[in-house]
Amino acid sequence: MNIVKILKLEPDEKKNGDQIRKHKKRVRAVFSFAIMILLLIVLFFTAINIGSLQVGFGELMEGLFIKYNANVATIYDLRFPRIVISILAGAAVVVSGVLFQAVLKNPLADPGIIGISSGAGFAAVLITAFAPALYFFTPLAAFLGGVIAFFLVYCLSWKGGLSPLRIILTGVAVNAFFTGLASTLKSMAGGDRTGAAAIVEANITQKTWDDVTVLFPYVAAGLFLALLFSGECNLLSLEDKTARGLGLNVNVTRIIISLVAVLLAGISTAIAGAISFLGLIVPHIGRILVGSDHKVLIPFSALSGAFTFLLADTIGRTIATPYEVSAAVIMSVIGGPFFIILLRGSRKYAG
Structure with a gap:
């Protein structure tokens, strides 16, 4: 009799345990969202006040919405565009990395590492250096450059299937190739005195509201599409046979999500330059x-x-006032050791 009772209780206990775990995950997710939003708001207002000009929160709100304030106007014209571009480009690059990791089933996939950003950067430098009148088409050119880079990585990595290791190695080679081409074009266009140099070096110091205007609609569209295909990303984490059994056209879905990922990486590269390891x-x-x-x-x-x-x-x-260090350099310094740790800890690369 006791055995029968235990057998009857086990499914209930298991169900309760699953519900508790789901509840804990939900609470942790909500808490993580709240903390991240709070941190972003605090950092936003901190970044506004870092520099020779500083204003209080009340003075900032008054200068933005009520009456003219020379200090607030200067900050608005010089610091705000840079801050907004950092926020938009950071969001775009990271979501691009999430999509690439889902499509390629590769935990080490990153638009910078596998050459997408460098391909997009080369196309953007090409437009900036030799056809500046077409500046507003730079994101589209960067998107095309990213598509070409992804096509090369995908084709060159294919050998009866996609190996995560081959993707990384091929991506490193493609990245080096397009980075070299972009650096050559930068030198031909006049070295460090051009917009081409800003793209190659991921320098966002002199960005303006015009750059924000170019970047924002593409990022908004890309993030919307990424959210739209979030369910398909979950299905791609399954075996291909299982996903097909659930009615998913795996190959078409991979192509579409890859294009969204390339769009996000390409547009951010066109304005903020190539950023490795962030994604x-x-x-x-x-x-x-x-x-x-x-x-x-x-x-x-x-x-x-x-x-x-x-x-x-x-x-x-x-960190080096009055000089500046590119955010891309900061990310490389942090991301290099992180990449090595992931590489050593991943079972796919253990051999």
């Missing part, structure tokens, strides 16, 4: 905090990416 580090942290469900992971990664890149840019502005 690798933040998604992994996001999975630890909110789980692997892309419907939650994508919006959290967007917030985390915005915070991380703005933090890197803020550190770069202050």
Whole structure:
């Protein structure tokens, strides 16, 4: 009789345990979202006041919405565009990394590491250096350059299937190729005195509201599409046979999501330059905090990416005052060791 009671209780206990775990995950996700939003707001107002001009919160709000204030106007014209671009580009690059990791089933996929950003950067430099009149078409050119780079990585990595190791090695080679071409074009266009140099070196010091105007609609569209395909990203994490059994056209879905990922990486590169490791580090942290469900992971990664890149840019502005260190350099210094740790800890690369 006792055995029968135990057998009857076991399913109930298991069900209760699953519900408790789901509740804990939900609470942790909500808490993580709240903390990240708070951190981003605090960092935003901190970044505004880092520099020779500083204003209080009340003075800032008054100068923005009530009456003219010379200090607030200067900050609005010089610092605000840079801060907004950091937020938009950070969100775009990280969500691009999330999508690439889902499509390629590769935890080390990152638009910078696998050459997408460098391909987009080369196309953007090409337009900036030799056809500046077409500046507003730079994001589209960068998108095309990113598509070409992704096509090369995908084709050159294919050998009876996609090996995560081959993708990384091929991506490194493609990245080096396009980076070399972009650096050559930068030198031909006049070295450090051109907009081409800003793209190659990921320097956002002189960005204006015109750059924000160019970047914003593409980022908004890309993030919307990423959220739209979040369910398909979850299905791609399954075996291809299982996904097909659930009615998913795996190949077409991979292509569409890849194009969205390239769009996000390309447009951010066109304005902010190539940023490596950002799309690798933040998604992994996001999975630890909110789980692997892309419907939650994508919006959290967007917030985390915005915070991380703005933090890197803020550190770069202050660490060597009066000189500046590019946010991309800060990310490389942090991301290099992180990449090695992931590489050593991944079973796929253990051999």
